[in-house]
Amino acid sequence: MTARFHTLGLGAFGLGALALSACASQGGEAPRMAQADEGEIVLMIGLDGLRADFIDLYDAPNLQALAARGVRAEAMIPVMPSVTFVNFYSLATGLYPESHGLVTNAPYDREFDTVFENGVSTQEERWWGGEPIWITAERQGVRSGVMFWVGSETQIDGQHASDWSVYEHEKPYDERVETVLSWFDRPASEQPRFAAVYFDRVDTVAHREGPEHPLVAEAVADVDARVGALVAGLEARGLLERTNIIVVSDHGMTEIDPDNAIALDTIIDFDTVFVPEMEGRGGAGHRPFAMVYGEPDAIDAAYAALDGAHEHMRVWRRGETPEDYHFNHETRGPDLFVLADTGWSLTAPSLWSRGYPPYPGVHGYDNHHPDMAATFVAAGPMFENGVTVPAFENVNVHAVIACGLGIEPAETEADPATVERLTGGRCPAP
Template sequence: MMTPFRNLLILATFAGLTACASTDPLREAASAPSDEPIVLMIGVDGLTADALDLFEAPNMQALANRGIRPEGMIPVMPSVTFTNFYSIATGLYPEDHGMINNAPFDRELNEGFVNPMSAQDSRWWAGEPIWITAERQGLPTSIMFWLGSEVEFAGDRPTRWTPYEHNKPYEERVEEVLAWFDGPQEERPRFAAVYFDLVDTIGHRTGANTPEVGEAVATVDRHIGNLVAGLEARGLLERTNIIIVSDHGMATNPEDQVIHFDQWIDLDTVYIPEIEGRGGNGFRPFLNVYGEPDAIDAAHQALQGAHPHMRAWKRGEMPDHFRFDHPTRGPDLFVLADPGWTMSARDLPLGSPWRSMGVHGHDSIDPLMHAGFVAAGPAFPEGTRPGLFENINVYLLIACILDLEPADTAGDPAVVSALTDGRCELE
């Protein structure tokens, strides 16, 4: 069982907040027992661990000043979006939740994940996301665009969920999130989540840490500020824990740093999802290779020492921290390029003439792949900079704040205690 967290919330306040009259209609609409914690998780795709050091982001910085901003958050492998936002939601490594990349191939099903259809196909999504844990224990949740939130888990869903709309304006996203807290009492979320893609999108176009990325950070920061202001206007900020998470960092890929892997791999003997399907051949940070043992052995042997910025491992021989060797989806051979390098098949046409100048998916322990994290609210000490931690701990952190009995995860209660300076303890 968890140490009850609610008593701390009665005493906790944010510095600088002023009292607001009880006749404020927004406050009346959102009124609820003041000792019930709320968690709002904001996903900012591609926000690097050092983004707040490089760019102006006054609203995120204000949250960091009155809360915590760790040195960074270590993504799971590979350091891509689907894999990591779902690990954040479930507290599991990809070897257990099954989302081993943005479009996994499953040997048993003999098919690959295809967006948007597979987003609502429960066969692809294992584990128990935090919103399902909350719903099963009586707490309403509202989720906008989080990976896995479109799926039914044994009959359970969030109270509110929304199919992904990439072009939904950010202003509308903010308005909709705030409107959740104006609804009927029984539907007002105790856990809510919303996702913004812009920083990642611009990083791919221009490369890491460019002025254009700074503009994207500023845009998202402005909308985060509007969310904070809306919660304050509703009298909810004092009991809301705002957690900003990212999925990965970003590295710039110069045009002359490409490894043509097909000079060592016979593409007629193996299946590589990264050069198939909608994306086709491009410039990839990693390759998942599937094939018969003889073909895999030949490719593995040919790749050993073939290029100083490329490494390859057979199934069962990968580094311990990779943790994506799923029973039916883990590759027979995994090929990985160093940050700043990508891999492409020279003898195949490119699937798209557009090329990413910014790339992620490299080794998760490389600092360039580390993700940003900021959190503020009654669960967090003021103005601290904890050390690096793995993102599989976020599920346990939220469960503890909301006083939920967690599902089995890979998270570490000691990390939760360190992030909250002992305010939240799991036994």
């Protein structure tokens, strides 16, 4: 598939229209009030696994307050497959997986003849295509700070965000909040105008317990409190009125019945094909999808065996997946893509390297299923008040952020009409 790129005309809000003044806050003094001629700030908060309806199902007063004074989407549609690395990087780049290269959390590349390895490949530029929004900002003179966003450990054409960190899964959330807010305690010339921070807890708990377990309610309350702390910290620094806060998640979550499992090793011969989801470090546990690679004859045989083998499983050849899946990357797109129906799973018991119970909470299913719907809530000077917008694809977020910063977006696959709607007409479609 060939990517179709859209560019966004920023009109009166183009590059340089929003200049940052040289005023600086001083430690120990009363918080200064932001001046009208200072540039707007964008803070993007990533809440892993926050399904679109979680802030209605559970107590989330800070997120609800943001929605009340800003814009909330009925759903944000993740790219396919609906997993973490793929979607957080699409949010950053505005690109589909076939364009940025992260076609799954740990893709296999035919040219490299290797599988992406977390902790190593995260810092290898060869895996990361496109231009993340923090690089777009830096290239146009807008300082950025990024804490733990997917792709932020990698140099893009020799450049990082001005502030970035190697991922520390156990880093306390309070410290994450304090670090981000500390960036805004610097002299004005050293403060970011774009900042991003990531929290995993909802995804972690919902995987382990299932999406409607009481502990998920606690996880939602926890990340909601961090959102509240960031808002309060910006307000204390006199920055809230010029800050556009954008809260996003990567995907939703659904509950599976472990009895609804399809054993792929009873259907295909794993000695003739390579299936990273089943043969990698994660083992052959219950998976929503499988990407199959192999020589043409082996792929033909596997397709013949898989096609129609189970009523709750579908299989497509390379280049024949649904048009809106967009992961047919030249060297990483699978020869076969196997997808279970939502609530079902794929497994291969003969390949299990260790025994463990399946997670009751799973994502990765068809990106248009309601249980996979992600969250988008945004408030600030570029957004209308109390507006609910129809579902839209997450590849539009890069361009929305660029609009808020008054810079030109990179080449993206955003829909200009969607960006115009999300920004209340501030960045009109050409």
